[in-house]
Amino acid sequence: MRKISVLALAVLSASLLVGCSRQQPDLVGSQSDGIPHNQVLISHMSFIPRVLTVQAGQTVTWVWDDGATPHNVTFTSSNLALASPTQATGTFRHTFDQSGVYMYRCTIHNNMLGEIIVK
Numbered sequence: 001m002r003k004i005s006v007l008a009l010a011v012l013s014a015s016l017l018v019g020c021s022r023q024q025p026d027l028v029g030s031q032s033d034g035i036p037h038n039q040v041l042i043s044h045m046s047f048i049p050r051v052l053t054v055q056a057g058q059t060v061t062w063v064w065d066d067g068a069t070p071h072n073v074t075f076t077s078s079n080l081a082l083a084s085p086t087q088a089t090g091t092f093r094h095t096f097d098q099s100g101v102y103m104y105r106c107t108i109h110n111n112m113l114g115e116i117i118v119k
């Protein structure tokens, strides 16, 4: 059941991203269409959106959706020592209580970089 809803979210997010990229790329990651604002999709060897802005106290969920390719979320900023498992499916969550800029990457793929900005 949980797996199905995660998949549904991933599909919804992907279609939202595709729709937005045709018209208004700035809306990616917005709260339109009921898609959670604080979600990062791991797909096509990238974090989508690459930069996500949230409010302090909010939880960010990363959703793996890149077939059998394993990835991880590893923070590189000195202000946060945190890393997800390396996995091909599943989710990872973290609640950001302090404002700041948090850089992260996938340690397997050098080009996979992401950023969480906490207001």
Ligand SMILES: [Cu+2]
Binding pocket: 045, 070, 071, 072, 106, 107, 108, 109, 112
């Ligand atoms: Cu990766």
